[in-house]
Amino acid sequence: MKVSEYATEVINTRPYKYQTRQTYFSDLKRLGIWDLDVSEVNSAMIRDIVEKVTTQSTRKRLFITARSIFKDLGICQDLPNLEAEGKVYDIPTQEQLEWLIERSKYRLQLLLCMFGGLRLGEACAVTPDKLSGDYLDVNQAYSQDGLHLGSPKTYGKILLPHWLAAEVKCMEPHQYWEMGRPTKLVSHSTYKLSRGAKFKEMTGGKTVNPHMLRHWYATDMIRRGVNPEVVRRQMRHKNVSVTLKIYTQVRSEEIEASLPNRLRNQTEIAASQKTNVIEFKKKALR
Incomplete structure (x- = not known):
């Protein structure tokens, strides 16, 4: 066979x-x-x-x-189970991302990815009836080809910013994603928009895709000192280690800033060393 x-x-x-x-x-x-x-x-x-x-x-x-x-x-069962490795994105600034999103025809879906941490298929499945106050019930997702509306990768209720929840509540039926419409249209459109001359000039040539916005969402919360358990719940991860390892990014500047500083500068250290030598010689002559 x-x-x-x-x-x-x-x-x-x-x-x-x-x-x-x-x-x-x-x-x-x-x-x-x-x-x-x-x-x-x-x-x-x-x-x-x-x-x-x-x-x-x-x-x-x-x-x-x-x-x-x-x-x-019983074939291939000895193949290794590799550890997941998060993709490191060269993420533009929040101001640059918002500039791009406001010019996209898929604005609401991208805002849900950036300020709700949704995956693209989940964002496309959002409708007002999934809201309870400002809490969004993430219980459906569109497939990439748009031919299937089924369960999301992870279920859960997340809290949206009040202004974003208000936009979702005001959605009209013609704004709902349609069955048969591929979600990758959003990815292609966003990438193309980020390749425009103005955005390239602003960012030095950085490109954007919807999943990058989910990474920005998690990373931003961690940088603001949000409790990792809160971040995990908002991201709907089973384990906080996934949140911290895969979805939060560390910039080289942050690593450099994390290094401990000496209490004294090099001039003070040299002067102190010279004083110590003099004191040592005085003691030796006594």
């Missing part, structure tokens, strides 16, 4: 989420084993293929796909 036949049967009969199924199909084709016979697949082959992938997160995902798809056959 070919991998394509076996994988299709497995993926369609297991209770995977829609986006997970799409990812598994895509990963198997990326691995180049889609048209092979299942008997040809083994861990060594998968390792050799994945070693050529440069991105840690992609390598991790491809190993997960292989282990999951072939677990009933």
Whole structure:
């Protein structure tokens, strides 16, 4: 049996989420084993293929796909479970991001990513009925292709800034995301907008994507001294270590600023050392 036949049967009969199924199909084709016979697949082959992938997160995902798809056959179960590695974004300033968002036709979705920490598919699924006061119930998400409205990656209620909750409450039906409309339209549009001459001049050539705004959201809270447990809840992570390790970024300037300072400058230290030498000689002559 070919991998394509076996994988299709497995993926369609297991209770995977829609986006997970799409990812598994895509990963198997990326691995180049889609048209092979299942008997040809083994861990060594998968390792050799994945070693050529440069991105840690992609390598991790491809190993997960292989282990999951072939677990009933006992194949690929010894593939490593790589540690997640957060992507470090060169994030523009808040002022620059807001300038960009205000010029986007997907303004509300981007504001929800930046000031609510939502993933893009979750932001597209937001409607006024999901609000209770200023609390938003994150319980749905659109798939990237826009063909499926299902469960989000993580559920939870988050508190929106009052002004943003007010905008969501005032949404008209024509502003709701439509089934069949790919969410990647937002990503493409945002990237294109950030490549404009004005924004390039402002930022020195930095580009923006919606998920970068989620990173900005977490990083901004940590920098303002917000309790990490509060950040975790707002980000809807199961473990605070994910929040701190993956979604908060450290700039080189912050590392430099974290270094302890000497209480005295070098001139004072030199003078002190000279005084100590003189005192030592006086004592020696006594």
